[in-house]
Amino acid sequence: MLRSPLASVSRQPVAAVGAVLMLGASLWLLAALGASIVQLQQGTQSWWEQFGPAIFLESSVETEEVQSLGEEIESWSQVSSVYVEPPEEVADRLKEAVGRQEFEAMKVDESMMPTVLVVEPVLWRPGEVDLAARLEAMEVRQSVIEVDTPDPEALSWLERGRKLVVGAVVVVLLGSGGAAIGVGSFLRRIQRRQRRENYLLEIFGASPKRLRRPTMVRGMVLGAVAGLMAGVAFLPWAIWLDGFAAQWAGAEAMTATDSALWSLGLVAAGWAVGTVVGWRCGRPCAEDSSEGAGPSLLEWDEGAM
Amino acid sequence: MIALFDVTISAASGGVPVVDGLSLKMEQGQWHEVVGPAGVGKTTLFDVISLRRRPESGRLVVAGRNLERLSRNQLAEVRQQLGTCSQQPMLLGERTAVENVVLPMVVRGHTAGAVDDAEETLGFLGVMEQRDRRVKALCDQRKALVAVARATVGEPKVVIIDGIHERLEPAVRGVVLSWLEKIHEAGSTVIIFGRRPMNRASGSVLWRLRDGEIERTGEVERC
Numbered sequence: 001m002l003r004s005p006l007a008s009v010s011r012q013p014v015a016a017v018g019a020v021l022m023l024g025a026s027l028w029l030l031a032a033l034g035a036s037i038v039q040l041q042q043g044t045q046s047w048w049e050q051f052g053p054a055i056f057l058e059s060s061v062e063t064e065e066v067q068s069l070g071e072e073i074e075s076w077s078q079v080s081s082v083y084v085e086p087p088e089e090v091a092d093r094l095k096e097a098v099g100r101q102e103f104e105a106m107k108v109d110e111s112m113m114p115t116v117l118v119v120e121p122v123l124w125r126p127g128e129v130d131l132a133a134r135l136e137a138m139e140v141r142q143s144v145i146e147v148d149t150p151d152p153e154a155l156s157w158l159e160r161g162r163k164l165v166v167g168a169v170v171v172v173l174l175g176s177g178g179a180a181i182g183v184g185s186f187l188r189r190i191q192r193r194q195r196r197e198n199y200l201l202e203i204f205g206a207s208p209k210r211l212r213r214p215t216m217v218r219g220m221v222l223g224a225v226a227g228l229m230a231g232v233a234f235l236p237w238a239i240w241l242d243g244f245a246a247q248w249a250g251a252e253a254m255t256a257t258d259s260a261l262w263s264l265g266l267v268a269a270g271w272a273v274g275t276v277v278g279w280r281c282g283r284p285c286a287e288d289s290s291e292g293a294g295p296s297l298l299e300w301d302e303g304a305m
Numbered sequence: 306m307i308a309l310f311d312v313t314i315s316a317a318s319g320g321v322p323v324v325d326g327l328s329l330k331m332e333q334g335q336w337h338e339v340v341g342p343a344g345v346g347k348t349t350l351f352d353v354i355s356l357r358r359r360p361e362s363g364r365l366v367v368a369g370r371n372l373e374r375l376s377r378n379q380l381a382e383v384r385q386q387l388g389t390c391s392q393q394p395m396l397l398g399e400r401t402a403v404e405n406v407v408l409p410m411v412v413r414g415h416t417a418g419a420v421d422d423a424e425e426t427l428g429f430l431g432v433m434e435q436r437d438r439r440v441k442a443l444c445d446q447r448k449a450l451v452a453v454a455r456a457t458v459g460e461p462k463v464v465i466i467d468g469i470h471e472r473l474e475p476a477v478r479g480v481v482l483s484w485l486e487k488i489h490e491a492g493s494t495v496i497i498f499g500r501r502p503m504n505r506a507s508g509s510v511l512w513r514l515r516d517g518e519i520e521r522t523g524e525v526e527r528c
Contacts (some may be wrong), residue, residue: 197397202355204409205385208376 005214019186023226026179055117056145078131087113187281203239212282223274231263307331312363337496341514347498351467355389388461394452398441426454467498
């Protein structure tokens with residue numbers, strides 16, 4: 001209060017830079033992972049749409065039986081929805097694929113087309129291989145002509161990819177927690193060096209909120225700087241990811257607006273984390289009464305008299 | 306107004322109560338002196354009245370507020386009305402004299418004019434030349450004057466001094482007491498703890514503390 005709260009931060013430049021870098025790196029990692037997961041999800045969705053499971057049914061199958069089969073598959077936990085593609089749509093799709101002339105040369109008509117149940121699985125839920133196995137077992141049904149499922153090796157890669165993502169998220173979250181603790185420890189060290197001043201401020205009537213304010217301001221500024229660094233460092237990653245996403249069939253490229261929003265989000269996140277950590281660490285504690293700071297006035301509980 | 310109702314206070318180290326069942330009322334705007342021999346509990350009573358510690362039991366009214374149910378924020382507001390100086394005042398050694406003196410003004414939010422008030426106080430007490438010197442470089446007498454300046458800057462409602470004037474040389478003590486009289490005349494309640502009465506202000510009230518009891522001149526307070 002007698003000087004800017006940032007004056008004490010500038011007196012420990014190495015520790016301050018270290019805390020900011022640690023928080024900035026963890027924020028960047030979180031954002032990079034988050035953006036990658038978004039792209040991965042889009043790519044995976046697109047892949048399932050192209051290579052996802054489908055059940056081909058006899059054209060003579062009754063509507064009720066088709067509906068019943070669809071509902072049965074939809075009730076499985078790994079299945080998000082089942083779309084019934086009637087023979088007319090299948091014929092239209094074939095015409096699109098081979099061309100009208102070729103289609104007419106094949107001398108087939110819509111009545112010869114099967115009814116197709118297109119299965120849309122729940123993305124990122126474990127059990128893709130199990131789902132494929134259950135669907136393949138449907139071939140024994142009388143009305144089922146064929147079941148088309150993705151390649152087992154592709155499915156197992158999908159499963160490995162999901163576990164890797166989950167592991168990466170856990171590691172990055174733990175790292176972020178550690179970075180927040182690191183920032184908190186730095187702020188706490190500054191605050192403890194000022195415990196004599198804090199004690200005197202309390203004697204002369206500083207409220208708990210006022211006592212916390214300098215530490216909160218320090219946390220806010222450190223967090224915002226960390227977020228700004230992470231936001232700037234995120235842009236090259238977004239450009240790289242943009243190119244990488246093009247390799248995923250159907251994965252949407254990240255627009256400039258998306259990148260800007262991610263970067264702004266990082267600044268906001270850094271500021272928010274710093275503020276919360278600063279507020280939390282600004283709380284005086286019993287240790288502050290050591291080494292000549294004076295007995296803690298915190299023992300004065302309201303209503304305790 | 307400061308009032309204690311049936312207050313029991315133990316020494317900071319615990320054990321037998323220093324004062325037991327003590328009651329007193331100090332009216333606003335008066336000059337009060339609490340005197341007693343060494344070890345009788347003056348500093349303990351000072352700590353309670355200046356809100357540095359709470360009594361084990363009893364009711365405490367300071368600056369007209371009953372402290373029984375105050376929140377921490379409300380307690381802080383009451384503390385802002387007090388200007389206190391203990392026997393061994395804690396100063397910020399790395400800060401200058403004027404920075405130490407403006408501290409209460411900053412807390413009260415009276416930053417406009419805080420430096421002017423601090424300079425006026427330092428000037429009256431004869432330490433204006435030390436304004437920009439770090440407190441740790443000052444001698445004990447001047448440190449004591451800085452502590453008194455900090456306690457009295459901005460004319461707080463209640464000024465409570467615990468015996469620091471008794472450490473000062475006679476001439477310096479006279480300056481301090483004159484300054485306290487000046488702020489008393491401006492309306493502040495002044496409470497001085499010491500071994501001997503100063504008898505400086507007309508209409509001052511003398512309290513004698515001994516054996517855990519307190520006696521007002523011409524009147525005995527029942528415990």
